Amino acid sequence: MYELLWLVPALPCAGFLILALFGDRLPRRAAPFIGAGSVGFSALVSFLIAYRFFTAPPEGEHFSQVLWTWMNVEGFTCQFSLYLDALSLVMCLVVTGVGFLIHVYSAEYMIDDESYAKFFAYMNLFVAAMLMLVLGENMVLLYLGWEGVGLCSFLLIGFWYKNPANGRAAMKAFLTTRIGDTFMAIGLFLLFVQLGTLDIQEMMQRASQQWAVGSGVAVAAALLILGGAVGKSGQLPLQVWLPDAMAGPTPVSALIHAATMVTAGVYLIARTHVIFELAPSAQFLVAVVGAATLLLAGFAALAQRDIKRVLAYSTISQIGYMFLAMGVGAYAAGIFHLVTHAFFKALLFMASGAVIVALHHEQDMFKMGGLRKKLPVVFWTFLIGSMSLASLPIISSGFYSKDLILWSAFASEKGSKALWFAGFAGAFVTGIYTFRMVIMTFFGEEKTHVHVKPGWVMCLPLVILAICSTFGGLMEIPSSIYHFPLFTHFMESALPAAPIPHEGLEHAELMLQVIAVIAVLCGLSIAVVAFGVKPQIARAVVATPFGAKMRDLLFAGWGFDWLYDKILIQPFLRTARFNKDDFVDLIWNGIAALSRGVHSLLSETETGHVRWYAATLSVGALLALAIVVLL
């Protein structure tokens, strides 16, 4: 069974190739079947492998498959090999499973688009690249997947490239993540030079043997990797691309936010957790970045008008929770939240996409309302997703995962009360902005006429994901309710358990849960009151000068774009303008001019006259003789 592992990335890749090469010639109806089918089969293989992994785990709880050796020169080997352990298995299931549902949904969502086949080709490539990233055994493959994901995000965000704004958003995403990628590439070079191997597991092993805890090189490597993770996952300070990435079609947003792309950073940290363990200061920074991001993004989500931007900020915020978990050493908790988040965020995006289509591409929540009756399926599934996002207790999967993170942040040796409080406050804000969104969209009076209703192809993935969002959390039930740590237990073979001292905290867990639940419910009630029952409250707050300023600040996502524009882009452009024909260019122009000059000089030798050719032949022979005889 494990030998089929190569099929998991190969199938979407094959789908991409078929669609890219023959997309124009195939009948239009074939595109979704190939696009969704390849990912679907890939998901099927993943599930079969997962079943096998549960029933008969491979030796050492991991399996590696060498497909072929790309090059092997004097001790430097680079292989095409896949590595499967609990972590990559979970990632595979999420990427293919959720990815498949998104593909199915796209089949209807994109049906009127002229580049139907191209869309599925890009989506397939996206999934394939992500699978390469999570399954690659060595850093080269991981980096290949990493860059592939970056490329596909660029292509898909700018999919409707005829609108220049979309092109700009794609460019912004690409350039911003590129900053992180550069850090990451330097980090990989550093690791390779210091540890002399590309194999990730080998690398981790050597790192733990050769480096002392807190040594400079470990901190440097961890910080560089963190740079890469921050870029891809849209965390502070590189989060600015993510809200703009909403320019792409909604299934793309779902794919970027739920199944691929943004989770890559979290995966990377989990994969290289050994290095972060060796660099406690860097790991603490991970937690701080996560905590800061989840708060800032949560508040920014409060003031958005565009339903997709609310979801984008909520993603940044939720990824912040995952980073927080990574930072306090609760890797399994972070990955658990990644899984549940994939369920409910994909659900929310696709449901919002259904709304947007129904309202004729209207994304402004202020123009929505009262859709509860018109779009019942969408409403209920969206509600379930929102409950999960806000982590309403017991009945939502988000509750279980977020609870685990909060508890780890509080109780873990690396955690602290401040980190817990940040997460707690974030949960409160999440409650507000989530239900603000629900109320503004589905309750109140109808403001825009419903244009079309989603068909069953779009509704089916919503229902499936709604079920997952409700019950997916039961994989891991906290001990305060009923001790059932299935997920963390499963992950233990790949990721160390969070170091939580058990003495004297038996009752704290339950207490913290109750506090958190109360906070969420408070947030929910505030939202209901301020935006549903008495909307004049919200209006009154905004009407005050401070409130208005605050709203504008939050609406602009804390003004990071403005800030970066002022301190980075403008000075850069000014320097560039000032230095338009600078001396560095002179060198390159000089080389080009030199090459041209030599070219025209040499061209003179090509006279076309045989006598001249024969003469050079003789002169060449004389020179050869002279060299050999005289030297």
Next chain:
Amino acid sequence: MTLLDLVALLPLIILTAAATGIVLLMAVCRCHRTTALFSMAGLGLAVISLPFANSMAPNRAVTPLLMLDTYSFFYMGVMFVSSFVIAALAYAYFEKQDGRREEFYVLLLTATLGAAFLSASSHFVSLFMGLETLSISLYAMVAYTRDRRDSVEAAFKYLVLAAASAAFMVFGMALVYAEAGTMEFAKIAAARGALEQGNHLVLLAGCAMMVVGIGFKLALVPFHLWTPDVYEGAPAPVTAFVATVSKGGMFALLLRYFVLIDVHQYPSLMFLFTAIAVLSMFFGNLLALLQDNIKRILAYSSIANLGYVMIAFLASGHMAVPAGALYIAAYFITTLGAMGVISVMSTKERDADSFADYRGLFWRAPWIAAVFTAMLLSLAGIPLTAGFIGKFYVLAAGEESSRWIGIAALVVSSSIGLYYYLRIVLTMCESAEDEAPVSRPSWTEATVLTGLAAALLFVGVYPGPLIHAAETLVASIL
């Protein structure tokens, strides 16, 4: 002459029989398709017979003239497959032309035979026989489209200059013979050891003269001036042959001869070769820079590429032979692909060798443009193509024996070279509303191009088998 000798000679015998057979066939019936198929069948059979001969009669010296070892069989295999591809391209190419087309395949087979002879020769006599068989067939091949002025002009230039260079070569052989008293490579090597220190000079002078002849065939600076003219004038399939098979045979010989006489003993010869390699890389790439004829660009690019592969020759380590073989194989695939595209694009009147022919090709014929782009990227050595693997191994071989000058020249000059490859790609991306649509390639052409592109990517992504095959050569040559 025993039966095993005949088995070892089988590939060469098959080729000879096929060439003779075609002559007879033409006497009986003139049919372009049958002739082409016959020649391709002959080449195919010869390829199939190679592993058979290699396993039945391994590393066998047949008379003092020929050394039929794994090394020569590898090069023969590469060359036969190339000739096979060229025969297919030529069939499609000459289908567009009028006149007598069948004789071409006789010439193709005899030229291939000459090149195969070169790769197996272990004696000056067989060297010269191979060289002349190859050259004389080539003169006629270059002039095959004889109603084109350029073609005839190129053939005459090639004839005069090749004859001159062959004269140098024979003179060099005479000098070597005068000093060593034998014409067998292996015995020259043995005699060399017995010479006193001072007496090496005549031997070296002889080698230097031979370098003229070899350098001419390989189009290395300063014996390169004929290349662009001949490439431009010859019909596209012949250009492909000049660029690949004729150079492959000569390179195999060069490596065998100079490795046997242990060229690394002589710093002056090494200096000569290094100078030739470095100059070839720079001259080739710089000359191609602003060139506006695609065939000439490929001519200059081949000068540079042979300069690269000279680094493998210069490297003395055990990676030299496999690196050279790998590079040659990768270069063959790439050059055949690029020339194949030109051949496919050519019309009855002229070969498609100007930039205008390729403007906006991506919109007019995306498949052909994609194949051409892949080939150009491979020539430039971009990863995941065969060219990258070849270049990488050449660099590794050079690094192993610290040929830093050559490596530096390779890196610098190939980055210059990127410019003109990308220039062609850029031209193909331009919008072309006023250009005529490209006529659909025949299925022969489509198969050949697809096959070459697939081979290019296969070697680039999964080079294991080829590398393994190349590495087995080391044992057989020494």
Next chain:
Amino acid sequence: MEYFFLLLFTGLAAVLVGAGLLTSYLVAPHRPNPLKNSPYECGEPTIGQSWVQFNVGYYLFGLLFLVFDVEAAFLYPWAVVFRQVGLTGLIEMGLFLLVLIVGLVYAWRKGALEWV
């Protein structure tokens, strides 16, 4: 150093030959007339231009003749050692002739033997 004499010898030879030519050019009387300037052709007066165009058929016949001339030249030594080389020699010569015959058949079918 021992090659120095070779160099000297080469130089000497060039000087000697050049000196001879130069001397004859300087010493010889120059009294040209049309008869002296006309090309020498076996003592006969020349007929017409030297740039006449030959029928291309001459070349074909010339080539064919050359091939079979060489064949005959090969056959003589073979006949001399016929007993020593035995059956192998017979087969080899047979193959050689076969190839030439194929060539002849080709030339015949192509019409190279017809005079036009």
